[in-house]
Amino acid sequence: MTPGEIVAIVIAGVIVLFFTALIIRTALNKPKHAPVELAPPVQIDKDKAVQHLREAVRIPTVTMVEDYVDNVQPFIDYRNWLEKAYPLLNEKAERTIIADYSIIYHLKGKNPALKGGCYLSHIDVVPAPVDGWEHPPFSGELTDDGYIYGRGTQDMKGHMIALLEAVEYHLSQGKVFDRDLYLCFGHDEEPGTSIVGASSIVKHLKDKGVEIEFVIDEGGTVIDGKMLGIPHTVALIGAAEKGNGDLEIVVRKSGGHASNPNPPTADGVLANAICKIEKNPMKTRWTALTKETFKELSPYCGGSALGRIFKFALTNRDVMSPLVKFIFTLAAPMTNALVRTTFAPTMLWGSDARNVIPKEAKVNINYRMITGEKAEDVKAYLEKLLKKDVKKGRVEVKLLNYSNPSAEADVHCTAYENIRRSILETFDDIVVAPYMFIAASDARFYNPLTDNVFRFGPFINSLDDQARIHGINERLHVDQLEKATAFFIRCLDNTLAE
Template sequence: MTAGEIILIAIAASLGALIVFMILRTIFTKPSKTAFSNQGFEPIAVDQDRVAKHLSEAVKIPTLTVLNEGMSYQPFLDFHNYLEKAYPLFHKAAKKTIINNYSLIYKIEGSDKDLLPGCFLAHQDVVPAPPQGWEVEPFSGAIKDGFVYGRGSQDMKGQMIALLEALEIMLENGFKPRRTIYCCFGHDEEFTGKEGAKNIAAYLEKKGIRMEFVLDEGGTVLDGSIIGVNGMMALIGTCEKGYLDLELKAKKPGGHSSSPLKRNAVDLVAEAVYDVAMTPMKCKWNLPVKQLFKALAPHMKPLYKFIFVNRDILSPLLKLALRVAHPVTASLIRTTFAATQMKGSDAPNVLPPEATATINCRININESIADVVKHVKNVVGKNIEVTVLPGEAEPTPVSDIDTPAYKILTHTINEVFENFLPAPYPFIAATDAKYYYRICNNVYRFTPFTVSEDDRNRIHALNERLEIKALVKATQFFARFIENSCG
């Protein structure tokens, strides 16, 4: 045998051994016994007409995020009054503190002072809803065909009402928490949260309060079949990507457009926007994505399971697949760029002395604002000024999943929902929760609504609505989670 043949045989043998190893590894990766089982759990009784009415009334108060002086804060005060009327026992049991005029902290004292409190977040504000294109008035709170319609019904008055309804029912039943419970409701989540949540967290920090866990919206319930999982995936956000708006600016002499320059300011900015879009940052694995696949892999169909169980060996292939499969899967493993605004001259026949564009960037968990700025500056070159616009946020830390709070959360999901598989993941949008890392390490995001894809797409869009069945289930989820974590 020649040396070449020996090498070939050795390569073939190692390759064979590797494939056998990968197959055995797939076979021996077994699903955990507790996943998907709801262990004969009995949920609390919820009056579905009452909870639907409460959400409907909450939706009727147009608590639009105040963005300028022309907008009023009055709806927030009306909303506070409404909550007091709708949830009398809760308001009797909880101490209320108002932060920055419109944000709310409620505290229900627990009997065991040695336990750190549990903290539930929601935001009172909603995004605008011009009535064109809606089947019903966006702030009518119409109850129709088993749904509550209106802006905020999902994002996120639905979650707030489910939480408060759960607490009210529990208090009616004589509930006394062992662990202190905080409910913190900001008033500008839809515009950075800097007036509301940020001040709430700063206030709590100043008082030296630390939380055992924080639970906010975010993380959805998705049909697992898209990734070969039989059942629903209950995704729990353990961190969130960073946020950054970059302004690109080009300057060139302005003037009459009948004798144009070869490349004016608009041309330069357009070129820069194109270059940024065509030069993305690299896809990179991050901890929560690895944890996500680790949790899902045992429950996948054979081919998917083979790929995801052997994700370390097949890493480049898998990365490529996630990149091309869907914008959402790509966004889990990379910093994204979206050009959202451009401005040149005010008149069609005038060359502008400067032109600008805004690139909205969502920063991968293991990258930073500085990394992104450096990349973009490199791509656009010296002729373009790059400026960081206000509102930037670094990616958050990743909360541990090996904690009692996370275990109680996933256990409760298994109890309340049938055929749900909880799994951690990096939340790709932004929430108020990002401000709470200063008072808590265990910050989780979960929205306990089972909604169709069509309904999910109505968030921030036309005909937002929440099925009353899902609202009732979410109320039962909160009641059980509060009982398990704070009872």
Template sequence: MKKLLGLLVLLLVILAVTLWIRSETVFEDNQLQIKQSKQELPLDTDAAVARFAKGIQIKTISHDDPAQFNPQPFIEFRQHIKQSYPLVHQASQQKTFSEHSLLYYFPGTDNSLKPALFMGHMDVVPVDDATLDKWQQPPFSGAVVDDIIWGRGTIDDKVTVFALLESIELLLQQNKPFKRGIYLAFGHDEEIGGSQGAVKVAEYLQQQGVEFEFVLDEGGAITDGIMPGIEQPVAIVGVAEKGFVNLRLTVNSEGGHSSQPPEHTALGILSEAIVKVENAQFDTDLTFSKMTFDAVATHAPLSSRLPMANLWLLEPVVSNVMLKTPSSAASIRTTIAATMASGSSKSNILPSQASAVINFRILPGDSIESVKQHVISAIDDERVLISDFMGINPSGVSPTDSVGFKLIEKHIRQLDNDVLVAPYLVVGGTDSRYFTSLSDNVYRFMMVRLNPEGLTRFHGINEQLPVQDYLNAISFFHAMLQETSGIEMPQSSH
């Protein structure tokens, strides 16, 4: 027995040493080594901030109900940017889609170079009347108080629209032709799916036979204090995006008076089906979590490195830990969210039809069809009819060794080489999903800094942006546009 215990202890020691050695040797520092060199721009910063603030004041709100759409703010917004950026409008070819989404094209002199596309969106989500008194500054004031710009759209996503326009206006002042063509696309309905904006733009560009070297849209950001154990800020750049689909579950019955109910009403059958789906969670996949972690692993504590370096043994443990938090759970599996349900119109009437909607955010590797089959198998009840509406499959995965990713990485680190850069999976939806057929290199990043508190301001109360963050966004896009347009191609080494 003593020999057996001794052997067991020896094996445990060997295992512990193996796990530790792997945690110290598996990962390499993959961060781009570059000197910080923020470019001083000939920019009137007060005027630039004022132009941005005025754009925040214009209530370009997207509503789920089309009857609530007000076109006038979008007309005003378009007039504002036309007046504010005259060189942009003089130098570009412009096209409007569904009256409000905008596309600008700045031709390049070298037709052998594929153009690049930079994207943003002009619309914002509404502000709930019930939360108005909780805003420290009115949500459409564009107020600048203590070097902070306040209002809906300061983060999501007018910051990108105005930073791009300021940047390219500055470039045009140099009166130098672009070698590579540049497109800017600004959607007017991203917050409600982009069907009349980005979809139409993408269809038009595809008809024109346009292929992009890379596409850059919103998505990631510079996160601070969000990645456990890593003290440095981490810029997460989306290299893929989850898809989504809505499945409607419908149960029909004869109905009647509630005083003579069957054993299970249509609503009861439907409720059981929903529970079955929620209990049939999708398998986990750590591919994207590992991709993100690999990029920053050498800066992470041993407590994080050890399990991630030894997924061959500890993957179930890591998955279980990540599943305990909704945000991390969403990054490792297709999610299930029952969001809508209806039955009869009166409490004493048996429903002749009950229906519910379940929203799925689809991890790359799954598809709309595989999700539907998963649900059919989980419910296993012919009384429940299942149909899908709205949806798009997950995007492909863009490489991290392309010109586009290297440019993004380079100019993030040039602004601040304390910021680490890592690829990640975008769990929400962006307009870029419609452009994946136009380029293999689609990335999602916006130059803003977000801490845990800042994350809550997306679509929330007290959306705000420090003035310095806005100026950094202009510097970032100016450097990106300058190099992308062909003045200098990226030279990088890891």
């Protein structure tokens, strides 16, 4: 044997050993949690919950911006309606109106030494022009196949009503929780920026010296595990949320008449800049939370070829990181969004005459920042990417409104464990993992009160139904409302116990 052959055999042996070790490690990757039994069913007054959601939808609490800036009355009507619909809550809890239209209900617990729990919802909904709706958006129509139609049924009056039904249920049973319960209902979540309700609620609680153990808001998601090769439903609890913002790429050049162009024009430079940004996304990164997501999910992958590949790759994510990131960026926009800051060009401006070359052309880029990155980092990245044109003074990167990513909650805290348990006690054949919520919610304002800020909406909606949020024919099935109420009954019980 030549020395070359010996080296080749040794290298081959090392590679075989290495992959054998990875395969053994994958085979040993089993779920680490003790199984949780489904809770015995409780008698929920489903008809009443359905009636309440229909009534809630009929009060058009369209968020008060732009054409709806004076849409005050529905918010007052809604608040008055809550008084009638939930008599026990209104009798036993203290209600405080914040920033004119937001509401806090404070229900005292048995043990004042314990920190309280905050359950959030927002009262406002996005506008719903009636065109294209099978049933008018503020009619709360109930169809023969069990759907309640209307704006807000999913985002998020369905969530709020399920929560309130659960609170009322417990009160009807004479329950007094160990911890104080704060129901915090903001009135202006939907515009996305300059949110007064949530920040004023937090300031109010902080000023009063209220101590909070955990926060639960909408968000998170329930998905079909098949997309990750998991033969179960997967419930994802949002333990952080991405930051979001807008920026403009502005190109300035001498314009002129279209009869004697001198390329590159401002439009040309802008087009190149957009292509460059799309082709050169920011680096992928594992955050502590995304690592947790896949540590939790990987033992459940399997059952199909795709599942086994995912299980192998995710179990060995530490040594196969570049490959896993590569798979993620290609697999789906959602998995790509979990591992990096994303850019989406949205609005474009150029010349306003057909025969005039503009002096200025610009694009709006909506960006979503992964935890650990800030708006200033995004600006610096884009300036570096476009540095030639920036140096020449013809391109400017202008930060507009933004909100940086939230902190990542510790998913080993008791509150997280209680939410996880409540999901498993309510839904059959489901796997739970934490993740980085890729949209925005009021929850991000609550970090001054506690690190334990979580997002979870207990609804298993089809992709078709999910796509109706903020769109036409938003609807919720009555069985979903019932299940969500059952979830909140468990969750209140678990999280507010000592």
